[in-house]
Amino acid sequence: MSQLYVGSEVGKLKRVMLHRPERALNHLTPSNYKDLLFDDVLAVERAGEEHDEFAKTLRGEGVEVLLLHDLLAETLAIPEAKNWLLDMQVGEYRLGYQFAQDVRGYLQTLSDEELAQILLGGLSYIDFPLQSPSMMQAMHERTDFIIDPLPNHLFTRDTSCWVYGGVSLNPMAKPARQRETNHLRAIYRWHPTFASSSFHTYLGEEQRDYDNAMVEGGDVLVIGNGAVLVGMSERTTPQGVEALARSLFKHGQAKEVIAINLPKHRSCMHLDTVMTHMDLDTFSVYPEVMRKDLQCWRLADAGKGDVKVTEVDYFLHAIEKALNIPQLNIITTGGDSFEAEREQWNDANNVLTVRPGVVIGYEGNVYTNEKYDKAGIKVLPIPGDQLGRGRGGARCMSCPIEREGL
Template structure:
């Protein structure tokens, strides 16, 4: 049985979780896309085809690809899981007790393939065939959502992240994404691939309101050697970082966490949109954001279960010392400053490393890809004209479940 373990960002990738964008994208319109955290509406068929090309590229590199939709269907086949998920996603607090009961009754009868499609892709009141005595449906418009679509599930990186021998089930910052985490909680609890397996759940698996402790996987880089690099961003708070760090230390899975305070902009909503790890000693960096003077902290465990926090003067030095390297190789975003800004926006820095020195990135980022190539990094390109509109690249769209150490 292969192991659920992610030991680095650059070791050979073995298994990965993706989500092919389907029904959720059909519900994106110019009037609702911003609430659903998209800057634009996507051409649905084309986005699906681009995603298939991404999955094919991974399989061509010997990576096993798991698809979220399939895992969810197989999880719903477990009666206890279906019951829990309907209780959580269709809660009395969300819908009021009457309407919630009527909805759960309707969904429990539904076949699991269809139910998974609706949980992921949303349902409008006009598509709901049942009547309820509740006030709520009577006060809604036909195009209002009973279940909001989850188009951001495409970015499987954020919802949960595997760090060494365990996983963090991330309490997401944005309401449009918070329901995603429950799908992963159910999958990791009941799906045969994960049920009864030996892994740690560091954070986010309780029925709690996590308040200000938000963390998203796009900010978490498992740089190897027992170190984890985390960005404090638009969507990851210091409270989230400290909670995850405390549990990584308690379980003995990590020996240090380096936290970098990023500017809070949409263009760098996660650390991996401005910095990714491409080879043992090589990072891609967008220098406009990743300046040397960013506030950086080093968190390490103390013997009494508390943690030691010290300011670090330069994040590059902190990474070098964590990885035991004399000097990092830094490849900056390509082209002149206009091209670099444009390519960063189109996720030139957000590449997925499949093995040391081999990465997957969007073909449209020609200047940056050329620069990677000259620096000896092989770029396997995928089309991203539609997928890129969601502001996420190959790293954002993948959740590694099994990857070698460096």
């Protein structure tokens, strides 16, 4: 029987969750793309075609692909789940009591499929067919959003991440992404695929204010052998790492967490934009960021709910020790310094390993892909001219929910 378990970054990938870009990208415009954390508007139809190629490549490798949109629509068919989600997404303190009632009344008339489209893709005032007695419509432009679109749902890696025998429903750093977690919270609680399974929940099972404890899945690498590698980036804080580590240890799901202090800028938004695990002993690394002088700590279970924190001299040495490997094989970003910087920006290091030594990456990163090939790593190329504009590659766009260990 298959189970919800992710034992590594490189073991055979069996099941994964993706989100095909759709309505939310139609709502991405030159006036709002920065607020929605994109670098540009995307050609929506082309982005969808590129994503279809990604899903096709995964299925060709024997990976079961679950689509977030379908999971959400199927979850909304359960009345308790629909009521909970509407309470979370269309509450009276978000929209005002009267307008929330009117919006909710309208949403209740929609099919589960239509409601999923709106929760994922947004609802503008121009698309709201009712006239409410509240002040809200009169005080907003017709192109303002009643429900904001969530184009970053494309990057399913971040909102929730499976670590060994459980999942972290992540407290997201940016307001533009915080509503995403409610969708995953509902899916994991009520959808039959998950409701009938047994798994741990590390963070986010309950609706609470995590304050400064933020985690995003792009910073979390399940490197195997009971170890987890986490980057402290612009999106993941030390408080979040400690909270995740404590929960992993509490549930007996990890032996150690290796935490690396990353520069806090967009070009290395998450650890997986500058470092990914490609084979048992092989990592892809962007050396301009992943320098030897980065601060690094090892967090271990000290018992009785306590965590022992020890600073270590070099993150690669910490990884070698955790994996019991004498020396790691490091493949750096390809090309000269200018080409390497461009390819890192275009997600050359953000590859998804489908089995040891076989990865999916954007076809446009020719210098780095050639370097992978010469090092014995097989690259399954996918188009990414549009998808890459969201600053995320194959790893970012995938949430493994079943993968073998080392």
